[in-house]
Amino acid sequence: xxxxxxxxxxxxxxxLSLGSIYALIALGYTMVYxxxxxxxxAHGDVMMVGAYSGWFAITVLHLSFLPALLFSMIxxxxxxxxxxxxxxxxxxxxSRIAALITxxxxxxxxxxxxxxxxxxxxxxxxxxxxxxxxxxxxxYFKYGDIVMLITAVVxxxxxxxxxxxxxVGKAMRAVSFDKEAAxxxxxxxxxIISFTFAIGSALAxxxxxxxxVYFNTIDPLMGIIPGLKAFVAAVLGGIGIIPxxxxxxxxxxxxxxxxxxxxxxxxxxxxxxxxxxxVLIIKPSGLFGKNVRExx
Amino acid sequence: MRLFSKGFSLxxxxxxxxxLVAGCGTTAKTGSSDTSAPIKVGGNLELSGGTAxxxxxxxxxxxxxxxxxNAKGGxxxxxxxxxxxDNKSDAGESTSAVTKLVTQDKVVAVLGSMTSSVTLxxxxxxxDNKIPMISPSGTNAxxxxxxxxxxxxPWIFRACFIDPFQGQVGANFALTNLKATKAAIMIDQKSxxxxxxxxxxxxxxxxxxxxxxxxxxxxxxxxxDFRPILTRIKSQNPDMVWLPGYYQEVGLIVKQAxxxxxxxxxxxxxxxxxxxxxxxxxPEALNNTFYVxxxxxxxxxxxxxxxxxxxxxxxxxxxxxxxxxxxxNLLIKAIENAQSTDSEKVRTALENMKGFKGxxxxxxxxxxxxxxxxxxxxxxxxxxxxxxLTRVAPE
Numbered sequence: 001x002x003x004x005x006x007x008x009x010x011x012x013x014x015x016l017s018l019g020s021i022y023a024l025i026a027l028g029y030t031m032v033y034x035x036x037x038x039x040x041x042a043h044g045d046v047m048m049v050g051a052y053s054g055w056f057a058i059t060v061l062h063l064s065f066l067p068a069l070l071f072s073m074i075x076x077x078x079x080x081x082x083x084x085x086x087x088x089x090x091x092x093x094x095s096r097i098a099a100l101i102t103x104x105x106x107x108x109x110x111x112x113x114x115x116x117x118x119x120x121x122x123x124x125x126x127x128x129x130x131x132x133x134x135x136x137x138x139x140y141f142k143y144g145d146i147v148m149l150i151t152a153v154v155x156x157x158x159x160x161x162x163x164x165x166x167x168v169g170k171a172m173r174a175v176s177f178d179k180e181a182a183x184x185x186x187x188x189x190x191x192i193i194s195f196t197f198a199i200g201s202a203l204a205x206x207x208x209x210x211x212x213v214y215f216n217t218i219d220p221l222m223g224i225i226p227g228l229k230a231f232v233a234a235v236l237g238g239i240g241i242i243p244x245x246x247x248x249x250x251x252x253x254x255x256x257x258x259x260x261x262x263x264x265x266x267x268x269x270x271x272x273x274x275x276x277x278x279v280l281i282i283k284p285s286g287l288f289g290k291n292v293r294e295x296x
Numbered sequence: 297m298r299l300f301s302k303g304f305s306l307x308x309x310x311x312x313x314x315x316l317v318a319g320c321g322t323t324a325k326t327g328s329s330d331t332s333a334p335i336k337v338g339g340n341l342e343l344s345g346g347t348a349x350x351x352x353x354x355x356x357x358x359x360x361x362x363x364x365x366n367a368k369g370g371x372x373x374x375x376x377x378x379x380x381x382d383n384k385s386d387a388g389e390s391t392s393a394v395t396k397l398v399t400q401d402k403v404v405a406v407l408g409s410m411t412s413s414v415t416l417x418x419x420x421x422x423x424d425n426k427i428p429m430i431s432p433s434g435t436n437a438x439x440x441x442x443x444x445x446x447x448x449x450p451w452i453f454r455a456c457f458i459d460p461f462q463g464q465v466g467a468n469f470a471l472t473n474l475k476a477t478k479a480a481i482m483i484d485q486k487s488x489x490x491x492x493x494x495x496x497x498x499x500x501x502x503x504x505x506x507x508x509x510x511x512x513x514x515x516x517x518x519x520x521d522f523r524p525i526l527t528r529i530k531s532q533n534p535d536m537v538w539l540p541g542y543y544q545e546v547g548l549i550v551k552q553a554x555x556x557x558x559x560x561x562x563x564x565x566x567x568x569x570x571x572x573x574x575x576x577x578x579p580e581a582l583n584n585t586f587y588v589x590x591x592x593x594x595x596x597x598x599x600x601x602x603x604x605x606x607x608x609x610x611x612x613x614x615x616x617x618x619x620x621x622x623x624x625n626l627l628i629k630a631i632e633n634a635q636s637t638d639s640e641k642v643r644t645a646l647e648n649m650k651g652f653k654g655x656x657x658x659x660x661x662x663x664x665x666x667x668x669x670x671x672x673x674x675x676x677x678x679x680x681x682x683x684x685l686t687r688v689a690p691e
Binding site for chain 2: 003006007011015018122124127131133135140142211215216217222225256257258259260261263265266268269
């Protein structure tokens with residue numbers, strides 16, 4: 001292959017692995033929004049907590065990758081439920097802006113509380129995967145790339161299955177469609193909402209562990225930028241729509257890597273947020289969104 | 297309340313009279329013609345506070361330097377003695393510490409401080425009192441050259457090179473030792489340090505007929521994925537990459553570059569110097585990477601100093617200690633050259649210092665900027681630790 005083609009394929013690989021992380025975080029945003037119409041700005045910070053619990057599981061408890069991933073997902077699922085019960089549930093009938101501001105508060109609490117507990121010092125993940133490199137036609141990828149993509153795809157498939165084909169998933173869709181009607185049909189909406197937070201946070205934790213393993217360094221403020229990017233991804237795909245978050249995340253990863261690859265690395269973040277603005281202006285419901293008339 | 301205001305005005309009067317006396321003191325200072333009394337040198341040092349490690353290391357090595365000189369009979373037949381004042385790593389305290397040294401202890405020169413902002417706070421005091429001051433390790437360009445007028449500050453000197461100089465040394469090393477003709481640059485957009493080192497590298501690399509294949513920017517702190525820009529650099533096929541950043545991003549960049557199959561040398565400045573670098577990038581990825589630094593304790597030229605220091609303080613000297621030792625010996629040499637402790641003569645001797653043999657490299661002071669022209673150390677990262685490779689002269 002000539003060098004231009006190699007470069008293009010390399011950038012596609014770069015974009016896909018970054019995009020799968022965005023997608024995992026975006027799924028949590030989108031699920032929570034779909035159910036309680038709340039933009040959970042603390043979501044990126046839950047990811048940070050996930051990265052730290054994964055780090056703890058690997059370095060202190062000496063677990064291998066999969067058990068550490070599970071450990072981190074379970075602890076963050078609990079954290080997500082806790083946050084929902086303490087911070088959001090009392091405000092369920094308050095105005096949406098109140099809940100949004102609370103979410104920002106929770107986000108700051110996790111960031112700076114985290115700094116207090118684990119200090120601002122950067123920590124490094126020990127090498128979890130073998131350093132094997134694969135070279136196909138001049139395009140390099142490593143073991144970690146493959147694990148990341150597979151983990152992301154498996155988790156997304158599991159989520160899709162849960163939402164579409166299980167009883168809980170059916171209940172989730174019902175609550176998302178009409179909370180009051182679902183309640184009248186005998187669905188325990190509180191439990192369903194907690195369940196949604198648990199799943200969303202577990203996915204964020206998985207993204208956190210993957211980021212830690214992949215990029216090696218974690219710090220208490222690591223969730224801010226990926227959290228914002230994932231929000232863009234969720235809006236791009238259509239907030240509240242699960243396949244939209246997956247596609248939005250992957251697309252955003254690809255766009256960022258292409259922008260940097262064209263030599264405009266300093267414009268990368270600007271382009272990401274420009275996409276957010278354009279989507280909001282042109283098609284606020286996102287790529288996968290249907291134009292539903294606002295319920296009055 | 298009345299009592300208080302009375303006390304206050306009394307205090308003011310006391311303060312004023314102290315400063316009057318002090319004013320007299322400075323004029324009388326040069327009149328002291330006692331040729332047997334010890335020469336008092338002030339140490340405005342960070343003995344406590346955030347950078348106490350720096351000040352304490354410097355104090356140890358200044359004492360060591362004076363002791364060694366005194367054992368040889370002192371300078372001009374007089375013993376040297378260090379009068380230390382603790383500036384608590386604070387700019388405000390630095391001003392009062394240096395005022396005490398200059399007006400009460402009547403020191404002939406001041407050594408310190410170790411950090412730029414704390415040193416800067418002492419500049420007006422020594423300038424007004426016409427006392428030469430040498431900062432062992434203050435790297436900010438503003439210390440010796442007034443940024444508003446562009447003129448050199450006549451009384452301020454330093455024993456270390458300033459930041460952009462690392463770019464010059466890096467370019468020389470890349471051209472002569474690495475035999476590189478094509479270099480790519482990666483700049484941390486947020487940091488003046490990184491930009492300064494990059495500019496100096498580009499200027500000197502081009503002077504040596506090298507070409508820059510491309511310049512890429514990143515933002516420290518928020519960027520973690522550098523593969524897109526590395527992929528771009530890879531396609532330009534440079535002989536080496538100049539990467540003047542801090543260890544955290546450097547670690548990630550080198551790691552990701554190796555994963556993309558980029559095996560060329562990476563090089564940077566003293567921002568690389570942290571053991572964390574090896575945890576982030578992994579020891580293997582860091583082979584074939586180099587950085588410019590002030591001192592290396594495994595440098596053979598430093599062996600005597602290191603063993604002397606170890607014998608006295610039971611620990612290995614760090615960079616700050618080494619630069620403190622050089623600053624003290626630089627002052628001794630200046631007093632010898634001036635054949636006097638008169639502050640104006642010492643100042644002139646410092647300004648015209650040429651080829652002073654310091655343990656961290658030979659120092660020639662540039663009279664226009666008071667910045668030393670001195671060699672720097674190149675360290676090579678090898679199997680998980682930095683090792684001394686060579687010294688590179690400025691030209």
